[in-house]
Amino acid sequence: MSIAANGRTPLHRQLRQPRLAEMVAAALRDRILSGALEDGSMLPKQDELLAEFGVSLPPIREALRILETEGLVTVQRGNVGGAVVHRPQPYKAAYMLGLVLQSRGTKLGDVLRALISFEPACVAACAARADRAETVLPRLRATLDEAKASVNDGETYTGLARQFHIDLVETCGNEAMIQVVGSLEALWTAHVNELARRNAEFGSFAEPAARKTSIDEHEQMYRAIEAGDVTRAEKLAKAHYSHPQDPGWGDSLAAGRPITAHYIREA
Secondary structure, three states: OOOOOOOOOHHHHHHHHHHHHHHHHHHHHHHHHHOOOOOOOEOOOHHHHHHHHOOOHHHHHHHHHHHHHOOOEEEOOOOOOOEEEOOOOHHHHHHHHHHHHHHOOOEHHHHHHHHHHHHHHHHHHHHHOOOHHHHOHHHHHHHHHHHHHOOOOHHHHHHHHHHHHHHHHHOOOOHHHHHHHHHHHHHHHHHHHHHHHHOOOOOOOOOHHHHHHHHHHHHHHHHHHHHOOHHHHHHHHHHHHOOOOOHHHOOHHHHHOEOOOHHHHHO
16 A cells, blocks of 8 residues: 555545545534524635635535535535525425335324324423413414314315414424424325315315314313413313314324325425
8 A cells, every 4th residue: 555755545535535524514514503604695605615624625515515415505506606505494304204204104194193192292381381371372362263263164274273283383382392293293284285185075174063173172272271271281182182083183094195205395
Protein backbone atom coordinates (compact mmCIF):
# COMPACT_ATOMS: atom_id res chain seq x y z
CA MET A 1 0.00 0.00 0.00
CA SER A 2 1.40 3.40 -0.96
CA ILE A 3 1.89 6.02 1.73
CA ALA A 4 1.83 9.73 0.96
CA ALA A 5 4.44 12.19 2.22
CA ASN A 6 2.12 13.24 5.02
CA GLY A 7 1.88 9.64 6.22
CA ARG A 8 -1.77 9.18 5.19
CA THR A 9 -2.83 6.21 3.13
CA PRO A 10 -5.46 6.54 0.33
CA LEU A 11 -7.90 4.67 2.59
CA HIS A 12 -7.36 7.25 5.31
CA ARG A 13 -8.21 10.04 2.87
CA GLN A 14 -11.32 8.16 1.69
CA LEU A 15 -12.58 7.84 5.27
CA ARG A 16 -11.79 11.41 6.23
CA GLN A 17 -13.82 13.15 3.52
CA PRO A 18 -17.24 11.63 4.41
CA ARG A 19 -16.55 12.46 8.05
CA LEU A 20 -16.03 16.12 7.13
CA ALA A 21 -19.23 16.06 5.09
CA GLU A 22 -21.18 14.65 8.04
CA MET A 23 -19.81 17.38 10.32
CA VAL A 24 -20.82 20.12 7.86
CA ALA A 25 -24.24 18.51 7.38
CA ALA A 26 -24.73 18.29 11.16
CA ALA A 27 -23.94 21.98 11.62
CA LEU A 28 -26.32 23.05 8.85
CA ARG A 29 -28.99 20.60 10.04
CA ASP A 30 -28.90 22.14 13.53
CA ARG A 31 -29.46 25.59 12.06
CA ILE A 32 -32.45 24.38 10.05
CA LEU A 33 -34.05 22.54 12.96
CA SER A 34 -33.48 25.43 15.38
CA GLY A 35 -35.04 27.93 12.99
CA ALA A 36 -31.83 29.90 12.53
CA LEU A 37 -32.31 29.11 8.84
CA GLU A 38 -35.96 29.78 8.03
CA ASP A 39 -38.18 27.57 5.92
CA GLY A 40 -37.93 28.68 2.29
CA SER A 41 -34.71 30.61 2.81
CA MET A 42 -31.47 29.84 0.96
CA LEU A 43 -28.42 28.18 2.42
CA PRO A 44 -25.25 30.26 2.18
CA LYS A 45 -23.58 29.89 -1.20
CA GLN A 46 -20.84 27.30 -1.64
CA ASP A 47 -18.06 29.94 -1.50
CA GLU A 48 -19.37 31.13 1.87
CA LEU A 49 -19.59 27.56 3.18
CA LEU A 50 -16.05 26.84 2.00
CA ALA A 51 -14.77 29.88 3.87
CA GLU A 52 -16.80 29.15 7.02
CA PHE A 53 -15.95 25.47 7.40
CA GLY A 54 -12.46 25.58 5.95
CA VAL A 55 -12.92 22.41 3.90
CA SER A 56 -12.65 21.57 0.21
CA LEU A 57 -15.57 21.51 -2.21
CA PRO A 58 -16.27 17.71 -2.19
CA PRO A 59 -17.28 17.59 1.52
CA ILE A 60 -19.55 20.62 1.01
CA ARG A 61 -21.26 18.95 -1.94
CA GLU A 62 -21.62 15.68 -0.03
CA ALA A 63 -23.09 17.54 2.97
CA LEU A 64 -25.72 19.09 0.67
CA ARG A 65 -26.53 15.65 -0.74
CA ILE A 66 -27.01 14.35 2.81
CA LEU A 67 -29.40 17.18 3.67
CA GLU A 68 -31.24 16.78 0.38
CA THR A 69 -31.75 13.07 1.04
CA GLU A 70 -33.21 13.98 4.45
CA GLY A 71 -35.62 16.41 2.78
CA LEU A 72 -34.12 19.40 4.59
CA VAL A 73 -32.93 21.19 1.44
CA THR A 74 -33.64 21.20 -2.27
CA VAL A 75 -30.52 21.82 -4.31
CA GLN A 76 -31.18 24.00 -7.35
CA ARG A 77 -28.70 23.37 -10.09
CA GLY A 78 -27.91 25.43 -13.16
CA ASN A 79 -27.58 29.19 -13.49
CA VAL A 80 -29.76 29.94 -10.47
CA GLY A 81 -28.05 27.50 -8.12
CA GLY A 82 -28.27 27.37 -4.34
CA ALA A 83 -30.12 25.22 -1.83
CA VAL A 84 -33.62 26.00 -0.50
CA VAL A 85 -34.27 25.20 3.18
CA HIS A 86 -37.21 23.00 4.23
CA ARG A 87 -38.10 22.59 7.89
CA PRO A 88 -39.50 19.11 8.70
CA GLN A 89 -43.27 18.85 8.25
CA PRO A 90 -45.56 16.47 10.20
CA TYR A 91 -47.06 14.95 7.03
CA LYS A 92 -43.60 13.69 6.11
CA ALA A 93 -43.43 11.72 9.36
CA ALA A 94 -46.86 10.25 8.58
CA TYR A 95 -45.74 9.44 5.05
CA MET A 96 -42.57 7.68 6.25
CA LEU A 97 -44.61 5.73 8.82
CA GLY A 98 -47.00 4.79 6.03
CA LEU A 99 -44.09 3.53 3.91
CA VAL A 100 -42.79 1.37 6.76
CA LEU A 101 -46.24 -0.07 7.51
CA GLN A 102 -46.97 -0.65 3.83
CA SER A 103 -43.66 -2.49 3.43
CA ARG A 104 -44.74 -4.81 6.23
CA GLY A 105 -48.16 -5.48 4.71
CA THR A 106 -49.93 -3.82 7.63
CA LYS A 107 -53.71 -3.58 7.54
CA LEU A 108 -55.51 -0.34 8.27
CA GLY A 109 -57.19 -2.05 11.22
CA ASP A 110 -53.88 -1.93 13.10
CA VAL A 111 -53.89 1.85 12.75
CA LEU A 112 -57.46 1.98 14.01
CA ARG A 113 -56.69 -0.20 17.03
CA ALA A 114 -53.65 1.94 17.83
CA LEU A 115 -55.76 5.08 17.73
CA ILE A 116 -58.38 3.49 19.96
CA SER A 117 -55.60 2.78 22.48
CA PHE A 118 -53.74 6.09 22.27
CA GLU A 119 -56.35 8.79 21.70
CA PRO A 120 -57.99 8.51 25.13
CA ALA A 121 -54.61 9.52 26.59
CA CYS A 122 -54.70 12.63 24.40
CA VAL A 123 -58.22 13.42 25.63
CA ALA A 124 -57.06 13.05 29.24
CA ALA A 125 -54.12 15.36 28.51
CA CYS A 126 -56.51 17.97 27.09
CA ALA A 127 -58.53 17.87 30.32
CA ALA A 128 -55.34 18.17 32.40
CA ARG A 129 -54.16 21.36 30.70
CA ALA A 130 -54.32 24.36 32.99
CA ASP A 131 -54.63 26.60 29.94
CA ARG A 132 -57.34 24.53 28.23
CA ALA A 133 -59.78 27.46 28.18
CA GLU A 134 -57.45 29.25 25.77
CA THR A 135 -55.72 26.39 23.94
CA VAL A 136 -58.23 23.53 23.73
CA LEU A 137 -61.84 24.52 24.27
CA PRO A 138 -62.24 27.23 21.58
CA ARG A 139 -61.02 24.89 18.85
CA LEU A 140 -63.16 21.97 20.03
CA ARG A 141 -66.19 24.22 20.42
CA ALA A 142 -65.85 25.60 16.90
CA THR A 143 -65.67 22.11 15.39
CA LEU A 144 -68.55 20.84 17.52
CA ASP A 145 -70.81 23.76 16.61
CA GLU A 146 -70.06 23.31 12.92
CA ALA A 147 -70.71 19.57 13.22
CA LYS A 148 -74.05 20.17 14.95
CA ALA A 149 -75.08 22.53 12.17
CA SER A 150 -74.20 19.84 9.61
CA VAL A 151 -75.68 16.84 11.39
CA ASN A 152 -78.27 16.37 8.62
CA ASP A 153 -75.57 16.16 5.97
CA GLY A 154 -73.90 12.78 6.37
CA GLU A 155 -70.83 13.48 4.25
CA THR A 156 -70.08 16.88 5.76
CA TYR A 157 -70.70 15.63 9.28
CA THR A 158 -68.33 12.70 8.78
CA GLY A 159 -65.47 15.05 7.93
CA LEU A 160 -66.20 17.25 10.95
CA ALA A 161 -66.42 14.25 13.29
CA ARG A 162 -63.00 13.20 12.00
CA GLN A 163 -61.76 16.76 12.56
CA PHE A 164 -62.92 16.66 16.19
CA HIS A 165 -60.67 13.66 16.78
CA ILE A 166 -57.77 15.44 15.09
CA ASP A 167 -58.39 18.52 17.26
CA LEU A 168 -58.23 16.41 20.43
CA VAL A 169 -54.79 15.13 19.46
CA GLU A 170 -53.40 18.44 18.23
CA THR A 171 -54.42 20.37 21.37
CA CYS A 172 -53.29 17.81 23.96
CA GLY A 173 -50.14 19.81 24.75
CA ASN A 174 -47.67 16.93 24.51
CA GLU A 175 -45.62 17.44 21.36
CA ALA A 176 -44.46 13.82 21.17
CA MET A 177 -48.05 12.58 21.39
CA ILE A 178 -49.17 15.17 18.86
CA GLN A 179 -46.64 13.98 16.30
CA VAL A 180 -46.86 10.22 16.94
CA VAL A 181 -50.63 9.92 17.35
CA GLY A 182 -51.08 12.66 14.76
CA SER A 183 -49.24 10.53 12.21
CA LEU A 184 -51.66 7.69 12.88
CA GLU A 185 -54.55 10.16 12.55
CA ALA A 186 -53.20 11.36 9.23
CA LEU A 187 -52.87 7.81 7.93
CA TRP A 188 -56.40 6.86 8.96
CA THR A 189 -57.97 10.09 7.69
CA ALA A 190 -56.18 9.91 4.32
CA HIS A 191 -57.46 6.37 3.77
CA VAL A 192 -61.02 7.18 4.83
CA ASN A 193 -61.04 10.21 2.52
CA GLU A 194 -59.68 8.20 -0.40
CA LEU A 195 -62.24 5.45 0.09
CA ALA A 196 -64.98 8.08 0.36
CA ARG A 197 -63.91 9.55 -3.00
CA ARG A 198 -64.23 6.12 -4.57
CA ASN A 199 -67.62 5.40 -3.05
CA ALA A 200 -70.03 8.20 -2.20
CA GLU A 201 -71.65 6.07 0.51
CA PHE A 202 -68.40 5.22 2.24
CA GLY A 203 -68.01 6.99 5.56
CA SER A 204 -71.03 9.23 4.97
CA PHE A 205 -72.85 7.40 7.76
CA ALA A 206 -76.35 7.62 6.36
CA GLU A 207 -78.26 6.99 9.62
CA PRO A 208 -79.15 10.31 11.31
CA ALA A 209 -79.61 8.58 14.69
CA ALA A 210 -76.01 7.38 14.67
CA ARG A 211 -74.76 10.87 13.87
CA LYS A 212 -76.85 12.22 16.75
CA THR A 213 -75.29 9.67 19.13
CA SER A 214 -71.85 10.64 17.91
CA ILE A 215 -72.38 14.38 18.43
CA ASP A 216 -73.81 13.76 21.91
CA GLU A 217 -70.73 11.74 22.89
CA HIS A 218 -68.42 14.41 21.49
CA GLU A 219 -70.29 17.00 23.56
CA GLN A 220 -69.88 14.89 26.71
CA MET A 221 -66.13 14.66 26.12
CA TYR A 222 -66.01 18.41 25.60
CA ARG A 223 -67.82 19.02 28.91
CA ALA A 224 -65.45 16.70 30.80
CA ILE A 225 -62.45 18.49 29.32
CA GLU A 226 -64.02 21.85 30.14
CA ALA A 227 -64.45 20.75 33.77
CA GLY A 228 -60.89 19.45 33.94
CA ASP A 229 -62.17 15.99 34.86
CA VAL A 230 -59.28 13.88 33.56
CA THR A 231 -60.68 10.53 34.68
CA ARG A 232 -64.13 11.11 33.20
CA ALA A 233 -62.72 12.53 29.96
CA GLU A 234 -60.55 9.46 29.42
CA LYS A 235 -63.37 7.08 30.36
CA LEU A 236 -65.77 8.78 27.93
CA ALA A 237 -63.15 8.64 25.19
CA LYS A 238 -62.55 4.93 25.66
CA ALA A 239 -66.29 4.25 25.52
CA HIS A 240 -66.74 6.47 22.48
CA TYR A 241 -63.82 4.98 20.55
CA SER A 242 -65.10 1.48 21.18
CA HIS A 243 -67.89 2.17 18.65
CA PRO A 244 -66.56 1.02 15.26
CA GLN A 245 -69.57 2.52 13.53
CA ASP A 246 -68.81 6.04 14.72
CA PRO A 247 -68.52 8.37 11.70
CA GLY A 248 -65.38 9.86 13.18
CA TRP A 249 -63.73 6.56 12.36
CA GLY A 250 -65.22 6.14 8.92
CA ASP A 251 -66.60 2.84 7.66
CA SER A 252 -65.41 -0.17 9.68
CA LEU A 253 -64.94 -2.01 6.38
CA ALA A 254 -61.76 0.03 5.94
CA ALA A 255 -60.06 -1.92 8.72
CA GLY A 256 -59.26 -4.90 6.50
CA ARG A 257 -57.63 -2.84 3.76
CA PRO A 258 -53.85 -2.63 3.34
CA ILE A 259 -52.10 0.64 4.07
CA THR A 260 -51.12 2.69 1.02
CA ALA A 261 -48.60 5.40 1.88
CA HIS A 262 -49.14 7.59 -1.19
CA TYR A 263 -52.62 8.53 0.05
CA ILE A 264 -50.79 10.79 2.52
CA ARG A 265 -49.02 12.63 -0.31
CA GLU A 266 -52.30 13.09 -2.17
CA ALA A 267 -54.22 14.33 0.90
